[in-house]
Amino acid sequence: MRDYASALHEDAPYRPPNDTQRQAFTESLTRLGATPSAADDELRSLGLAVARGVDERTGRPYAIAATEPDAEQGWGLYLVDLGHSARLAVQVPHPANDLRTADIGLELFRRVPGAVLAVAGTHRRVAAGAGDVAHRADSMFHALAERHSRDHLPQVQLHGFDDASLDSADLVLSPGATARTPRIEEIADGLDRSLRVCRAWTRDCGELEGRHNRQGGAAAEHGAFFAHVEINRTTRDSPTGRDDVVRVLAEALDGG
Numbered sequence: 001m002r003d004y005a006s007a008l009h010e011d012a013p014y015r016p017p018n019d020t021q022r023q024a025f026t027e028s029l030t031r032l033g034a035t036p037s038a039a040d041d042e043l044r045s046l047g048l049a050v051a052r053g054v055d056e057r058t059g060r061p062y063a064i065a066a067t068e069p070d071a072e073q074g075w076g077l078y079l080v081d082l083g084h085s086a087r088l089a090v091q092v093p094h095p096a097n098d099l100r101t102a103d104i105g106l107e108l109f110r111r112v113p114g115a116v117l118a119v120a121g122t123h124r125r126v127a128a129g130a131g132d133v134a135h136r137a138d139s140m141f142h143a144l145a146e147r148h149s150r151d152h153l154p155q156v157q158l159h160g161f162d163d164a165s166l167d168s169a170d171l172v173l174s175p176g177a178t179a180r181t182p183r184i185e186e187i188a189d190g191l192d193r194s195l196r197v198c199r200a201w202t203r204d205c206g207e208l209e210g211r212h213n214r215q216g217g218a219a220a221e222h223g224a225f226f227a228h229v230e231i232n233r234t235t236r237d238s239p240t241g242r243d244d245v246v247r248v249l250a251e252a253l254d255g256g
Contacts, residue, residue: 001102001119004077005095007069010125015072016136021046022143025075029144032063033082047073052082058110060084067121074131075140076121079106084114088253089148091157091215092119093134093141098160100236104246105158111250116153118144134159137214145215146222154183154225154253157215161208163232166198171245172208172230174200176216183252184227190248195235200228227253 017025028042040050040063048065055062066077080086090109095102102119109117120141122131133141134157148155157176166172173188175181180201191197198205210216210228219226229249235241 001095001106004066004069004119005099005102008074008096008121008123008126009070010123012070012074012123012126013072014074014122014127014131016130016138017046017073017075017140017143022138022140025140026143026147029065029078029080030086030147032065032080036063046075048075055110060113069121071121074121074126076133077119078144079109079117079119081109081114081116086116086148086151086153087114088112088116089145089153089155090115090117091141091145091155092117093132093157093215094124094159095119096123098158098236099233100242101158101160101231104231104236104242107242107246108156108249111246112254116144116148134210134213134215142214142218146218149215149218149222149224152222152224155215155219156227156229156249156253157210157213159208159210159228159230160236161230161232163234166206166208166232168196169198169205170195170232170235170241172198172200172205172228174205174209174211174228174230176210176213176226176228177220178216178224178226179220181225183225187227187248187252190252191245194244195241205230
């Protein structure tokens, strides 16, 4: 996962998928467990490489579909747990810029059976910002998030910020454009045991609240749960800090 993130550069070529490609992608990805041969072929026809295996850490079968990093079709990397029905969407929109968020996303995927992990396939500044999937609606990443919102699948989106951007907090937790819920309060309470949490629904957390996040907007439109999680660099660099974040999110979100 780290190699994939480090291979993304802001001077890479990038071409967003069209409407037909986005629809075909979401339909195929959501059928990876039901019609494996057909879904694999459809994803490959879109330019994604597809592989299947068993995770040595969890013993669970999975499928992975991905485009090459820094390709014109930098449409992302998607990991699907095939052993359980989908119960959580984990989103990493800025793997090259928000260091270690892809690692955190992978650990959360492993902790929650039935998780689906989406990792953007571009640097956020590629093509004058066209690859910034958190703020665009024309990507495979967003198309899948919108499908998950329609299916009312809970979503957690992982970001990172420099410590100096908000030195009073280790983590900013926000529902984005969605409403505050008991579940997001539960997450905040759990994280508070080891981290300084800025709760975006109770106080100003600077420019780190994800109010204009496009995936959060889709979740709000369809009434799905969405958690926008901004983690400072110190916590992301700490194995203990990363594990605390993953553990609390998994405990609150496992089970849908």
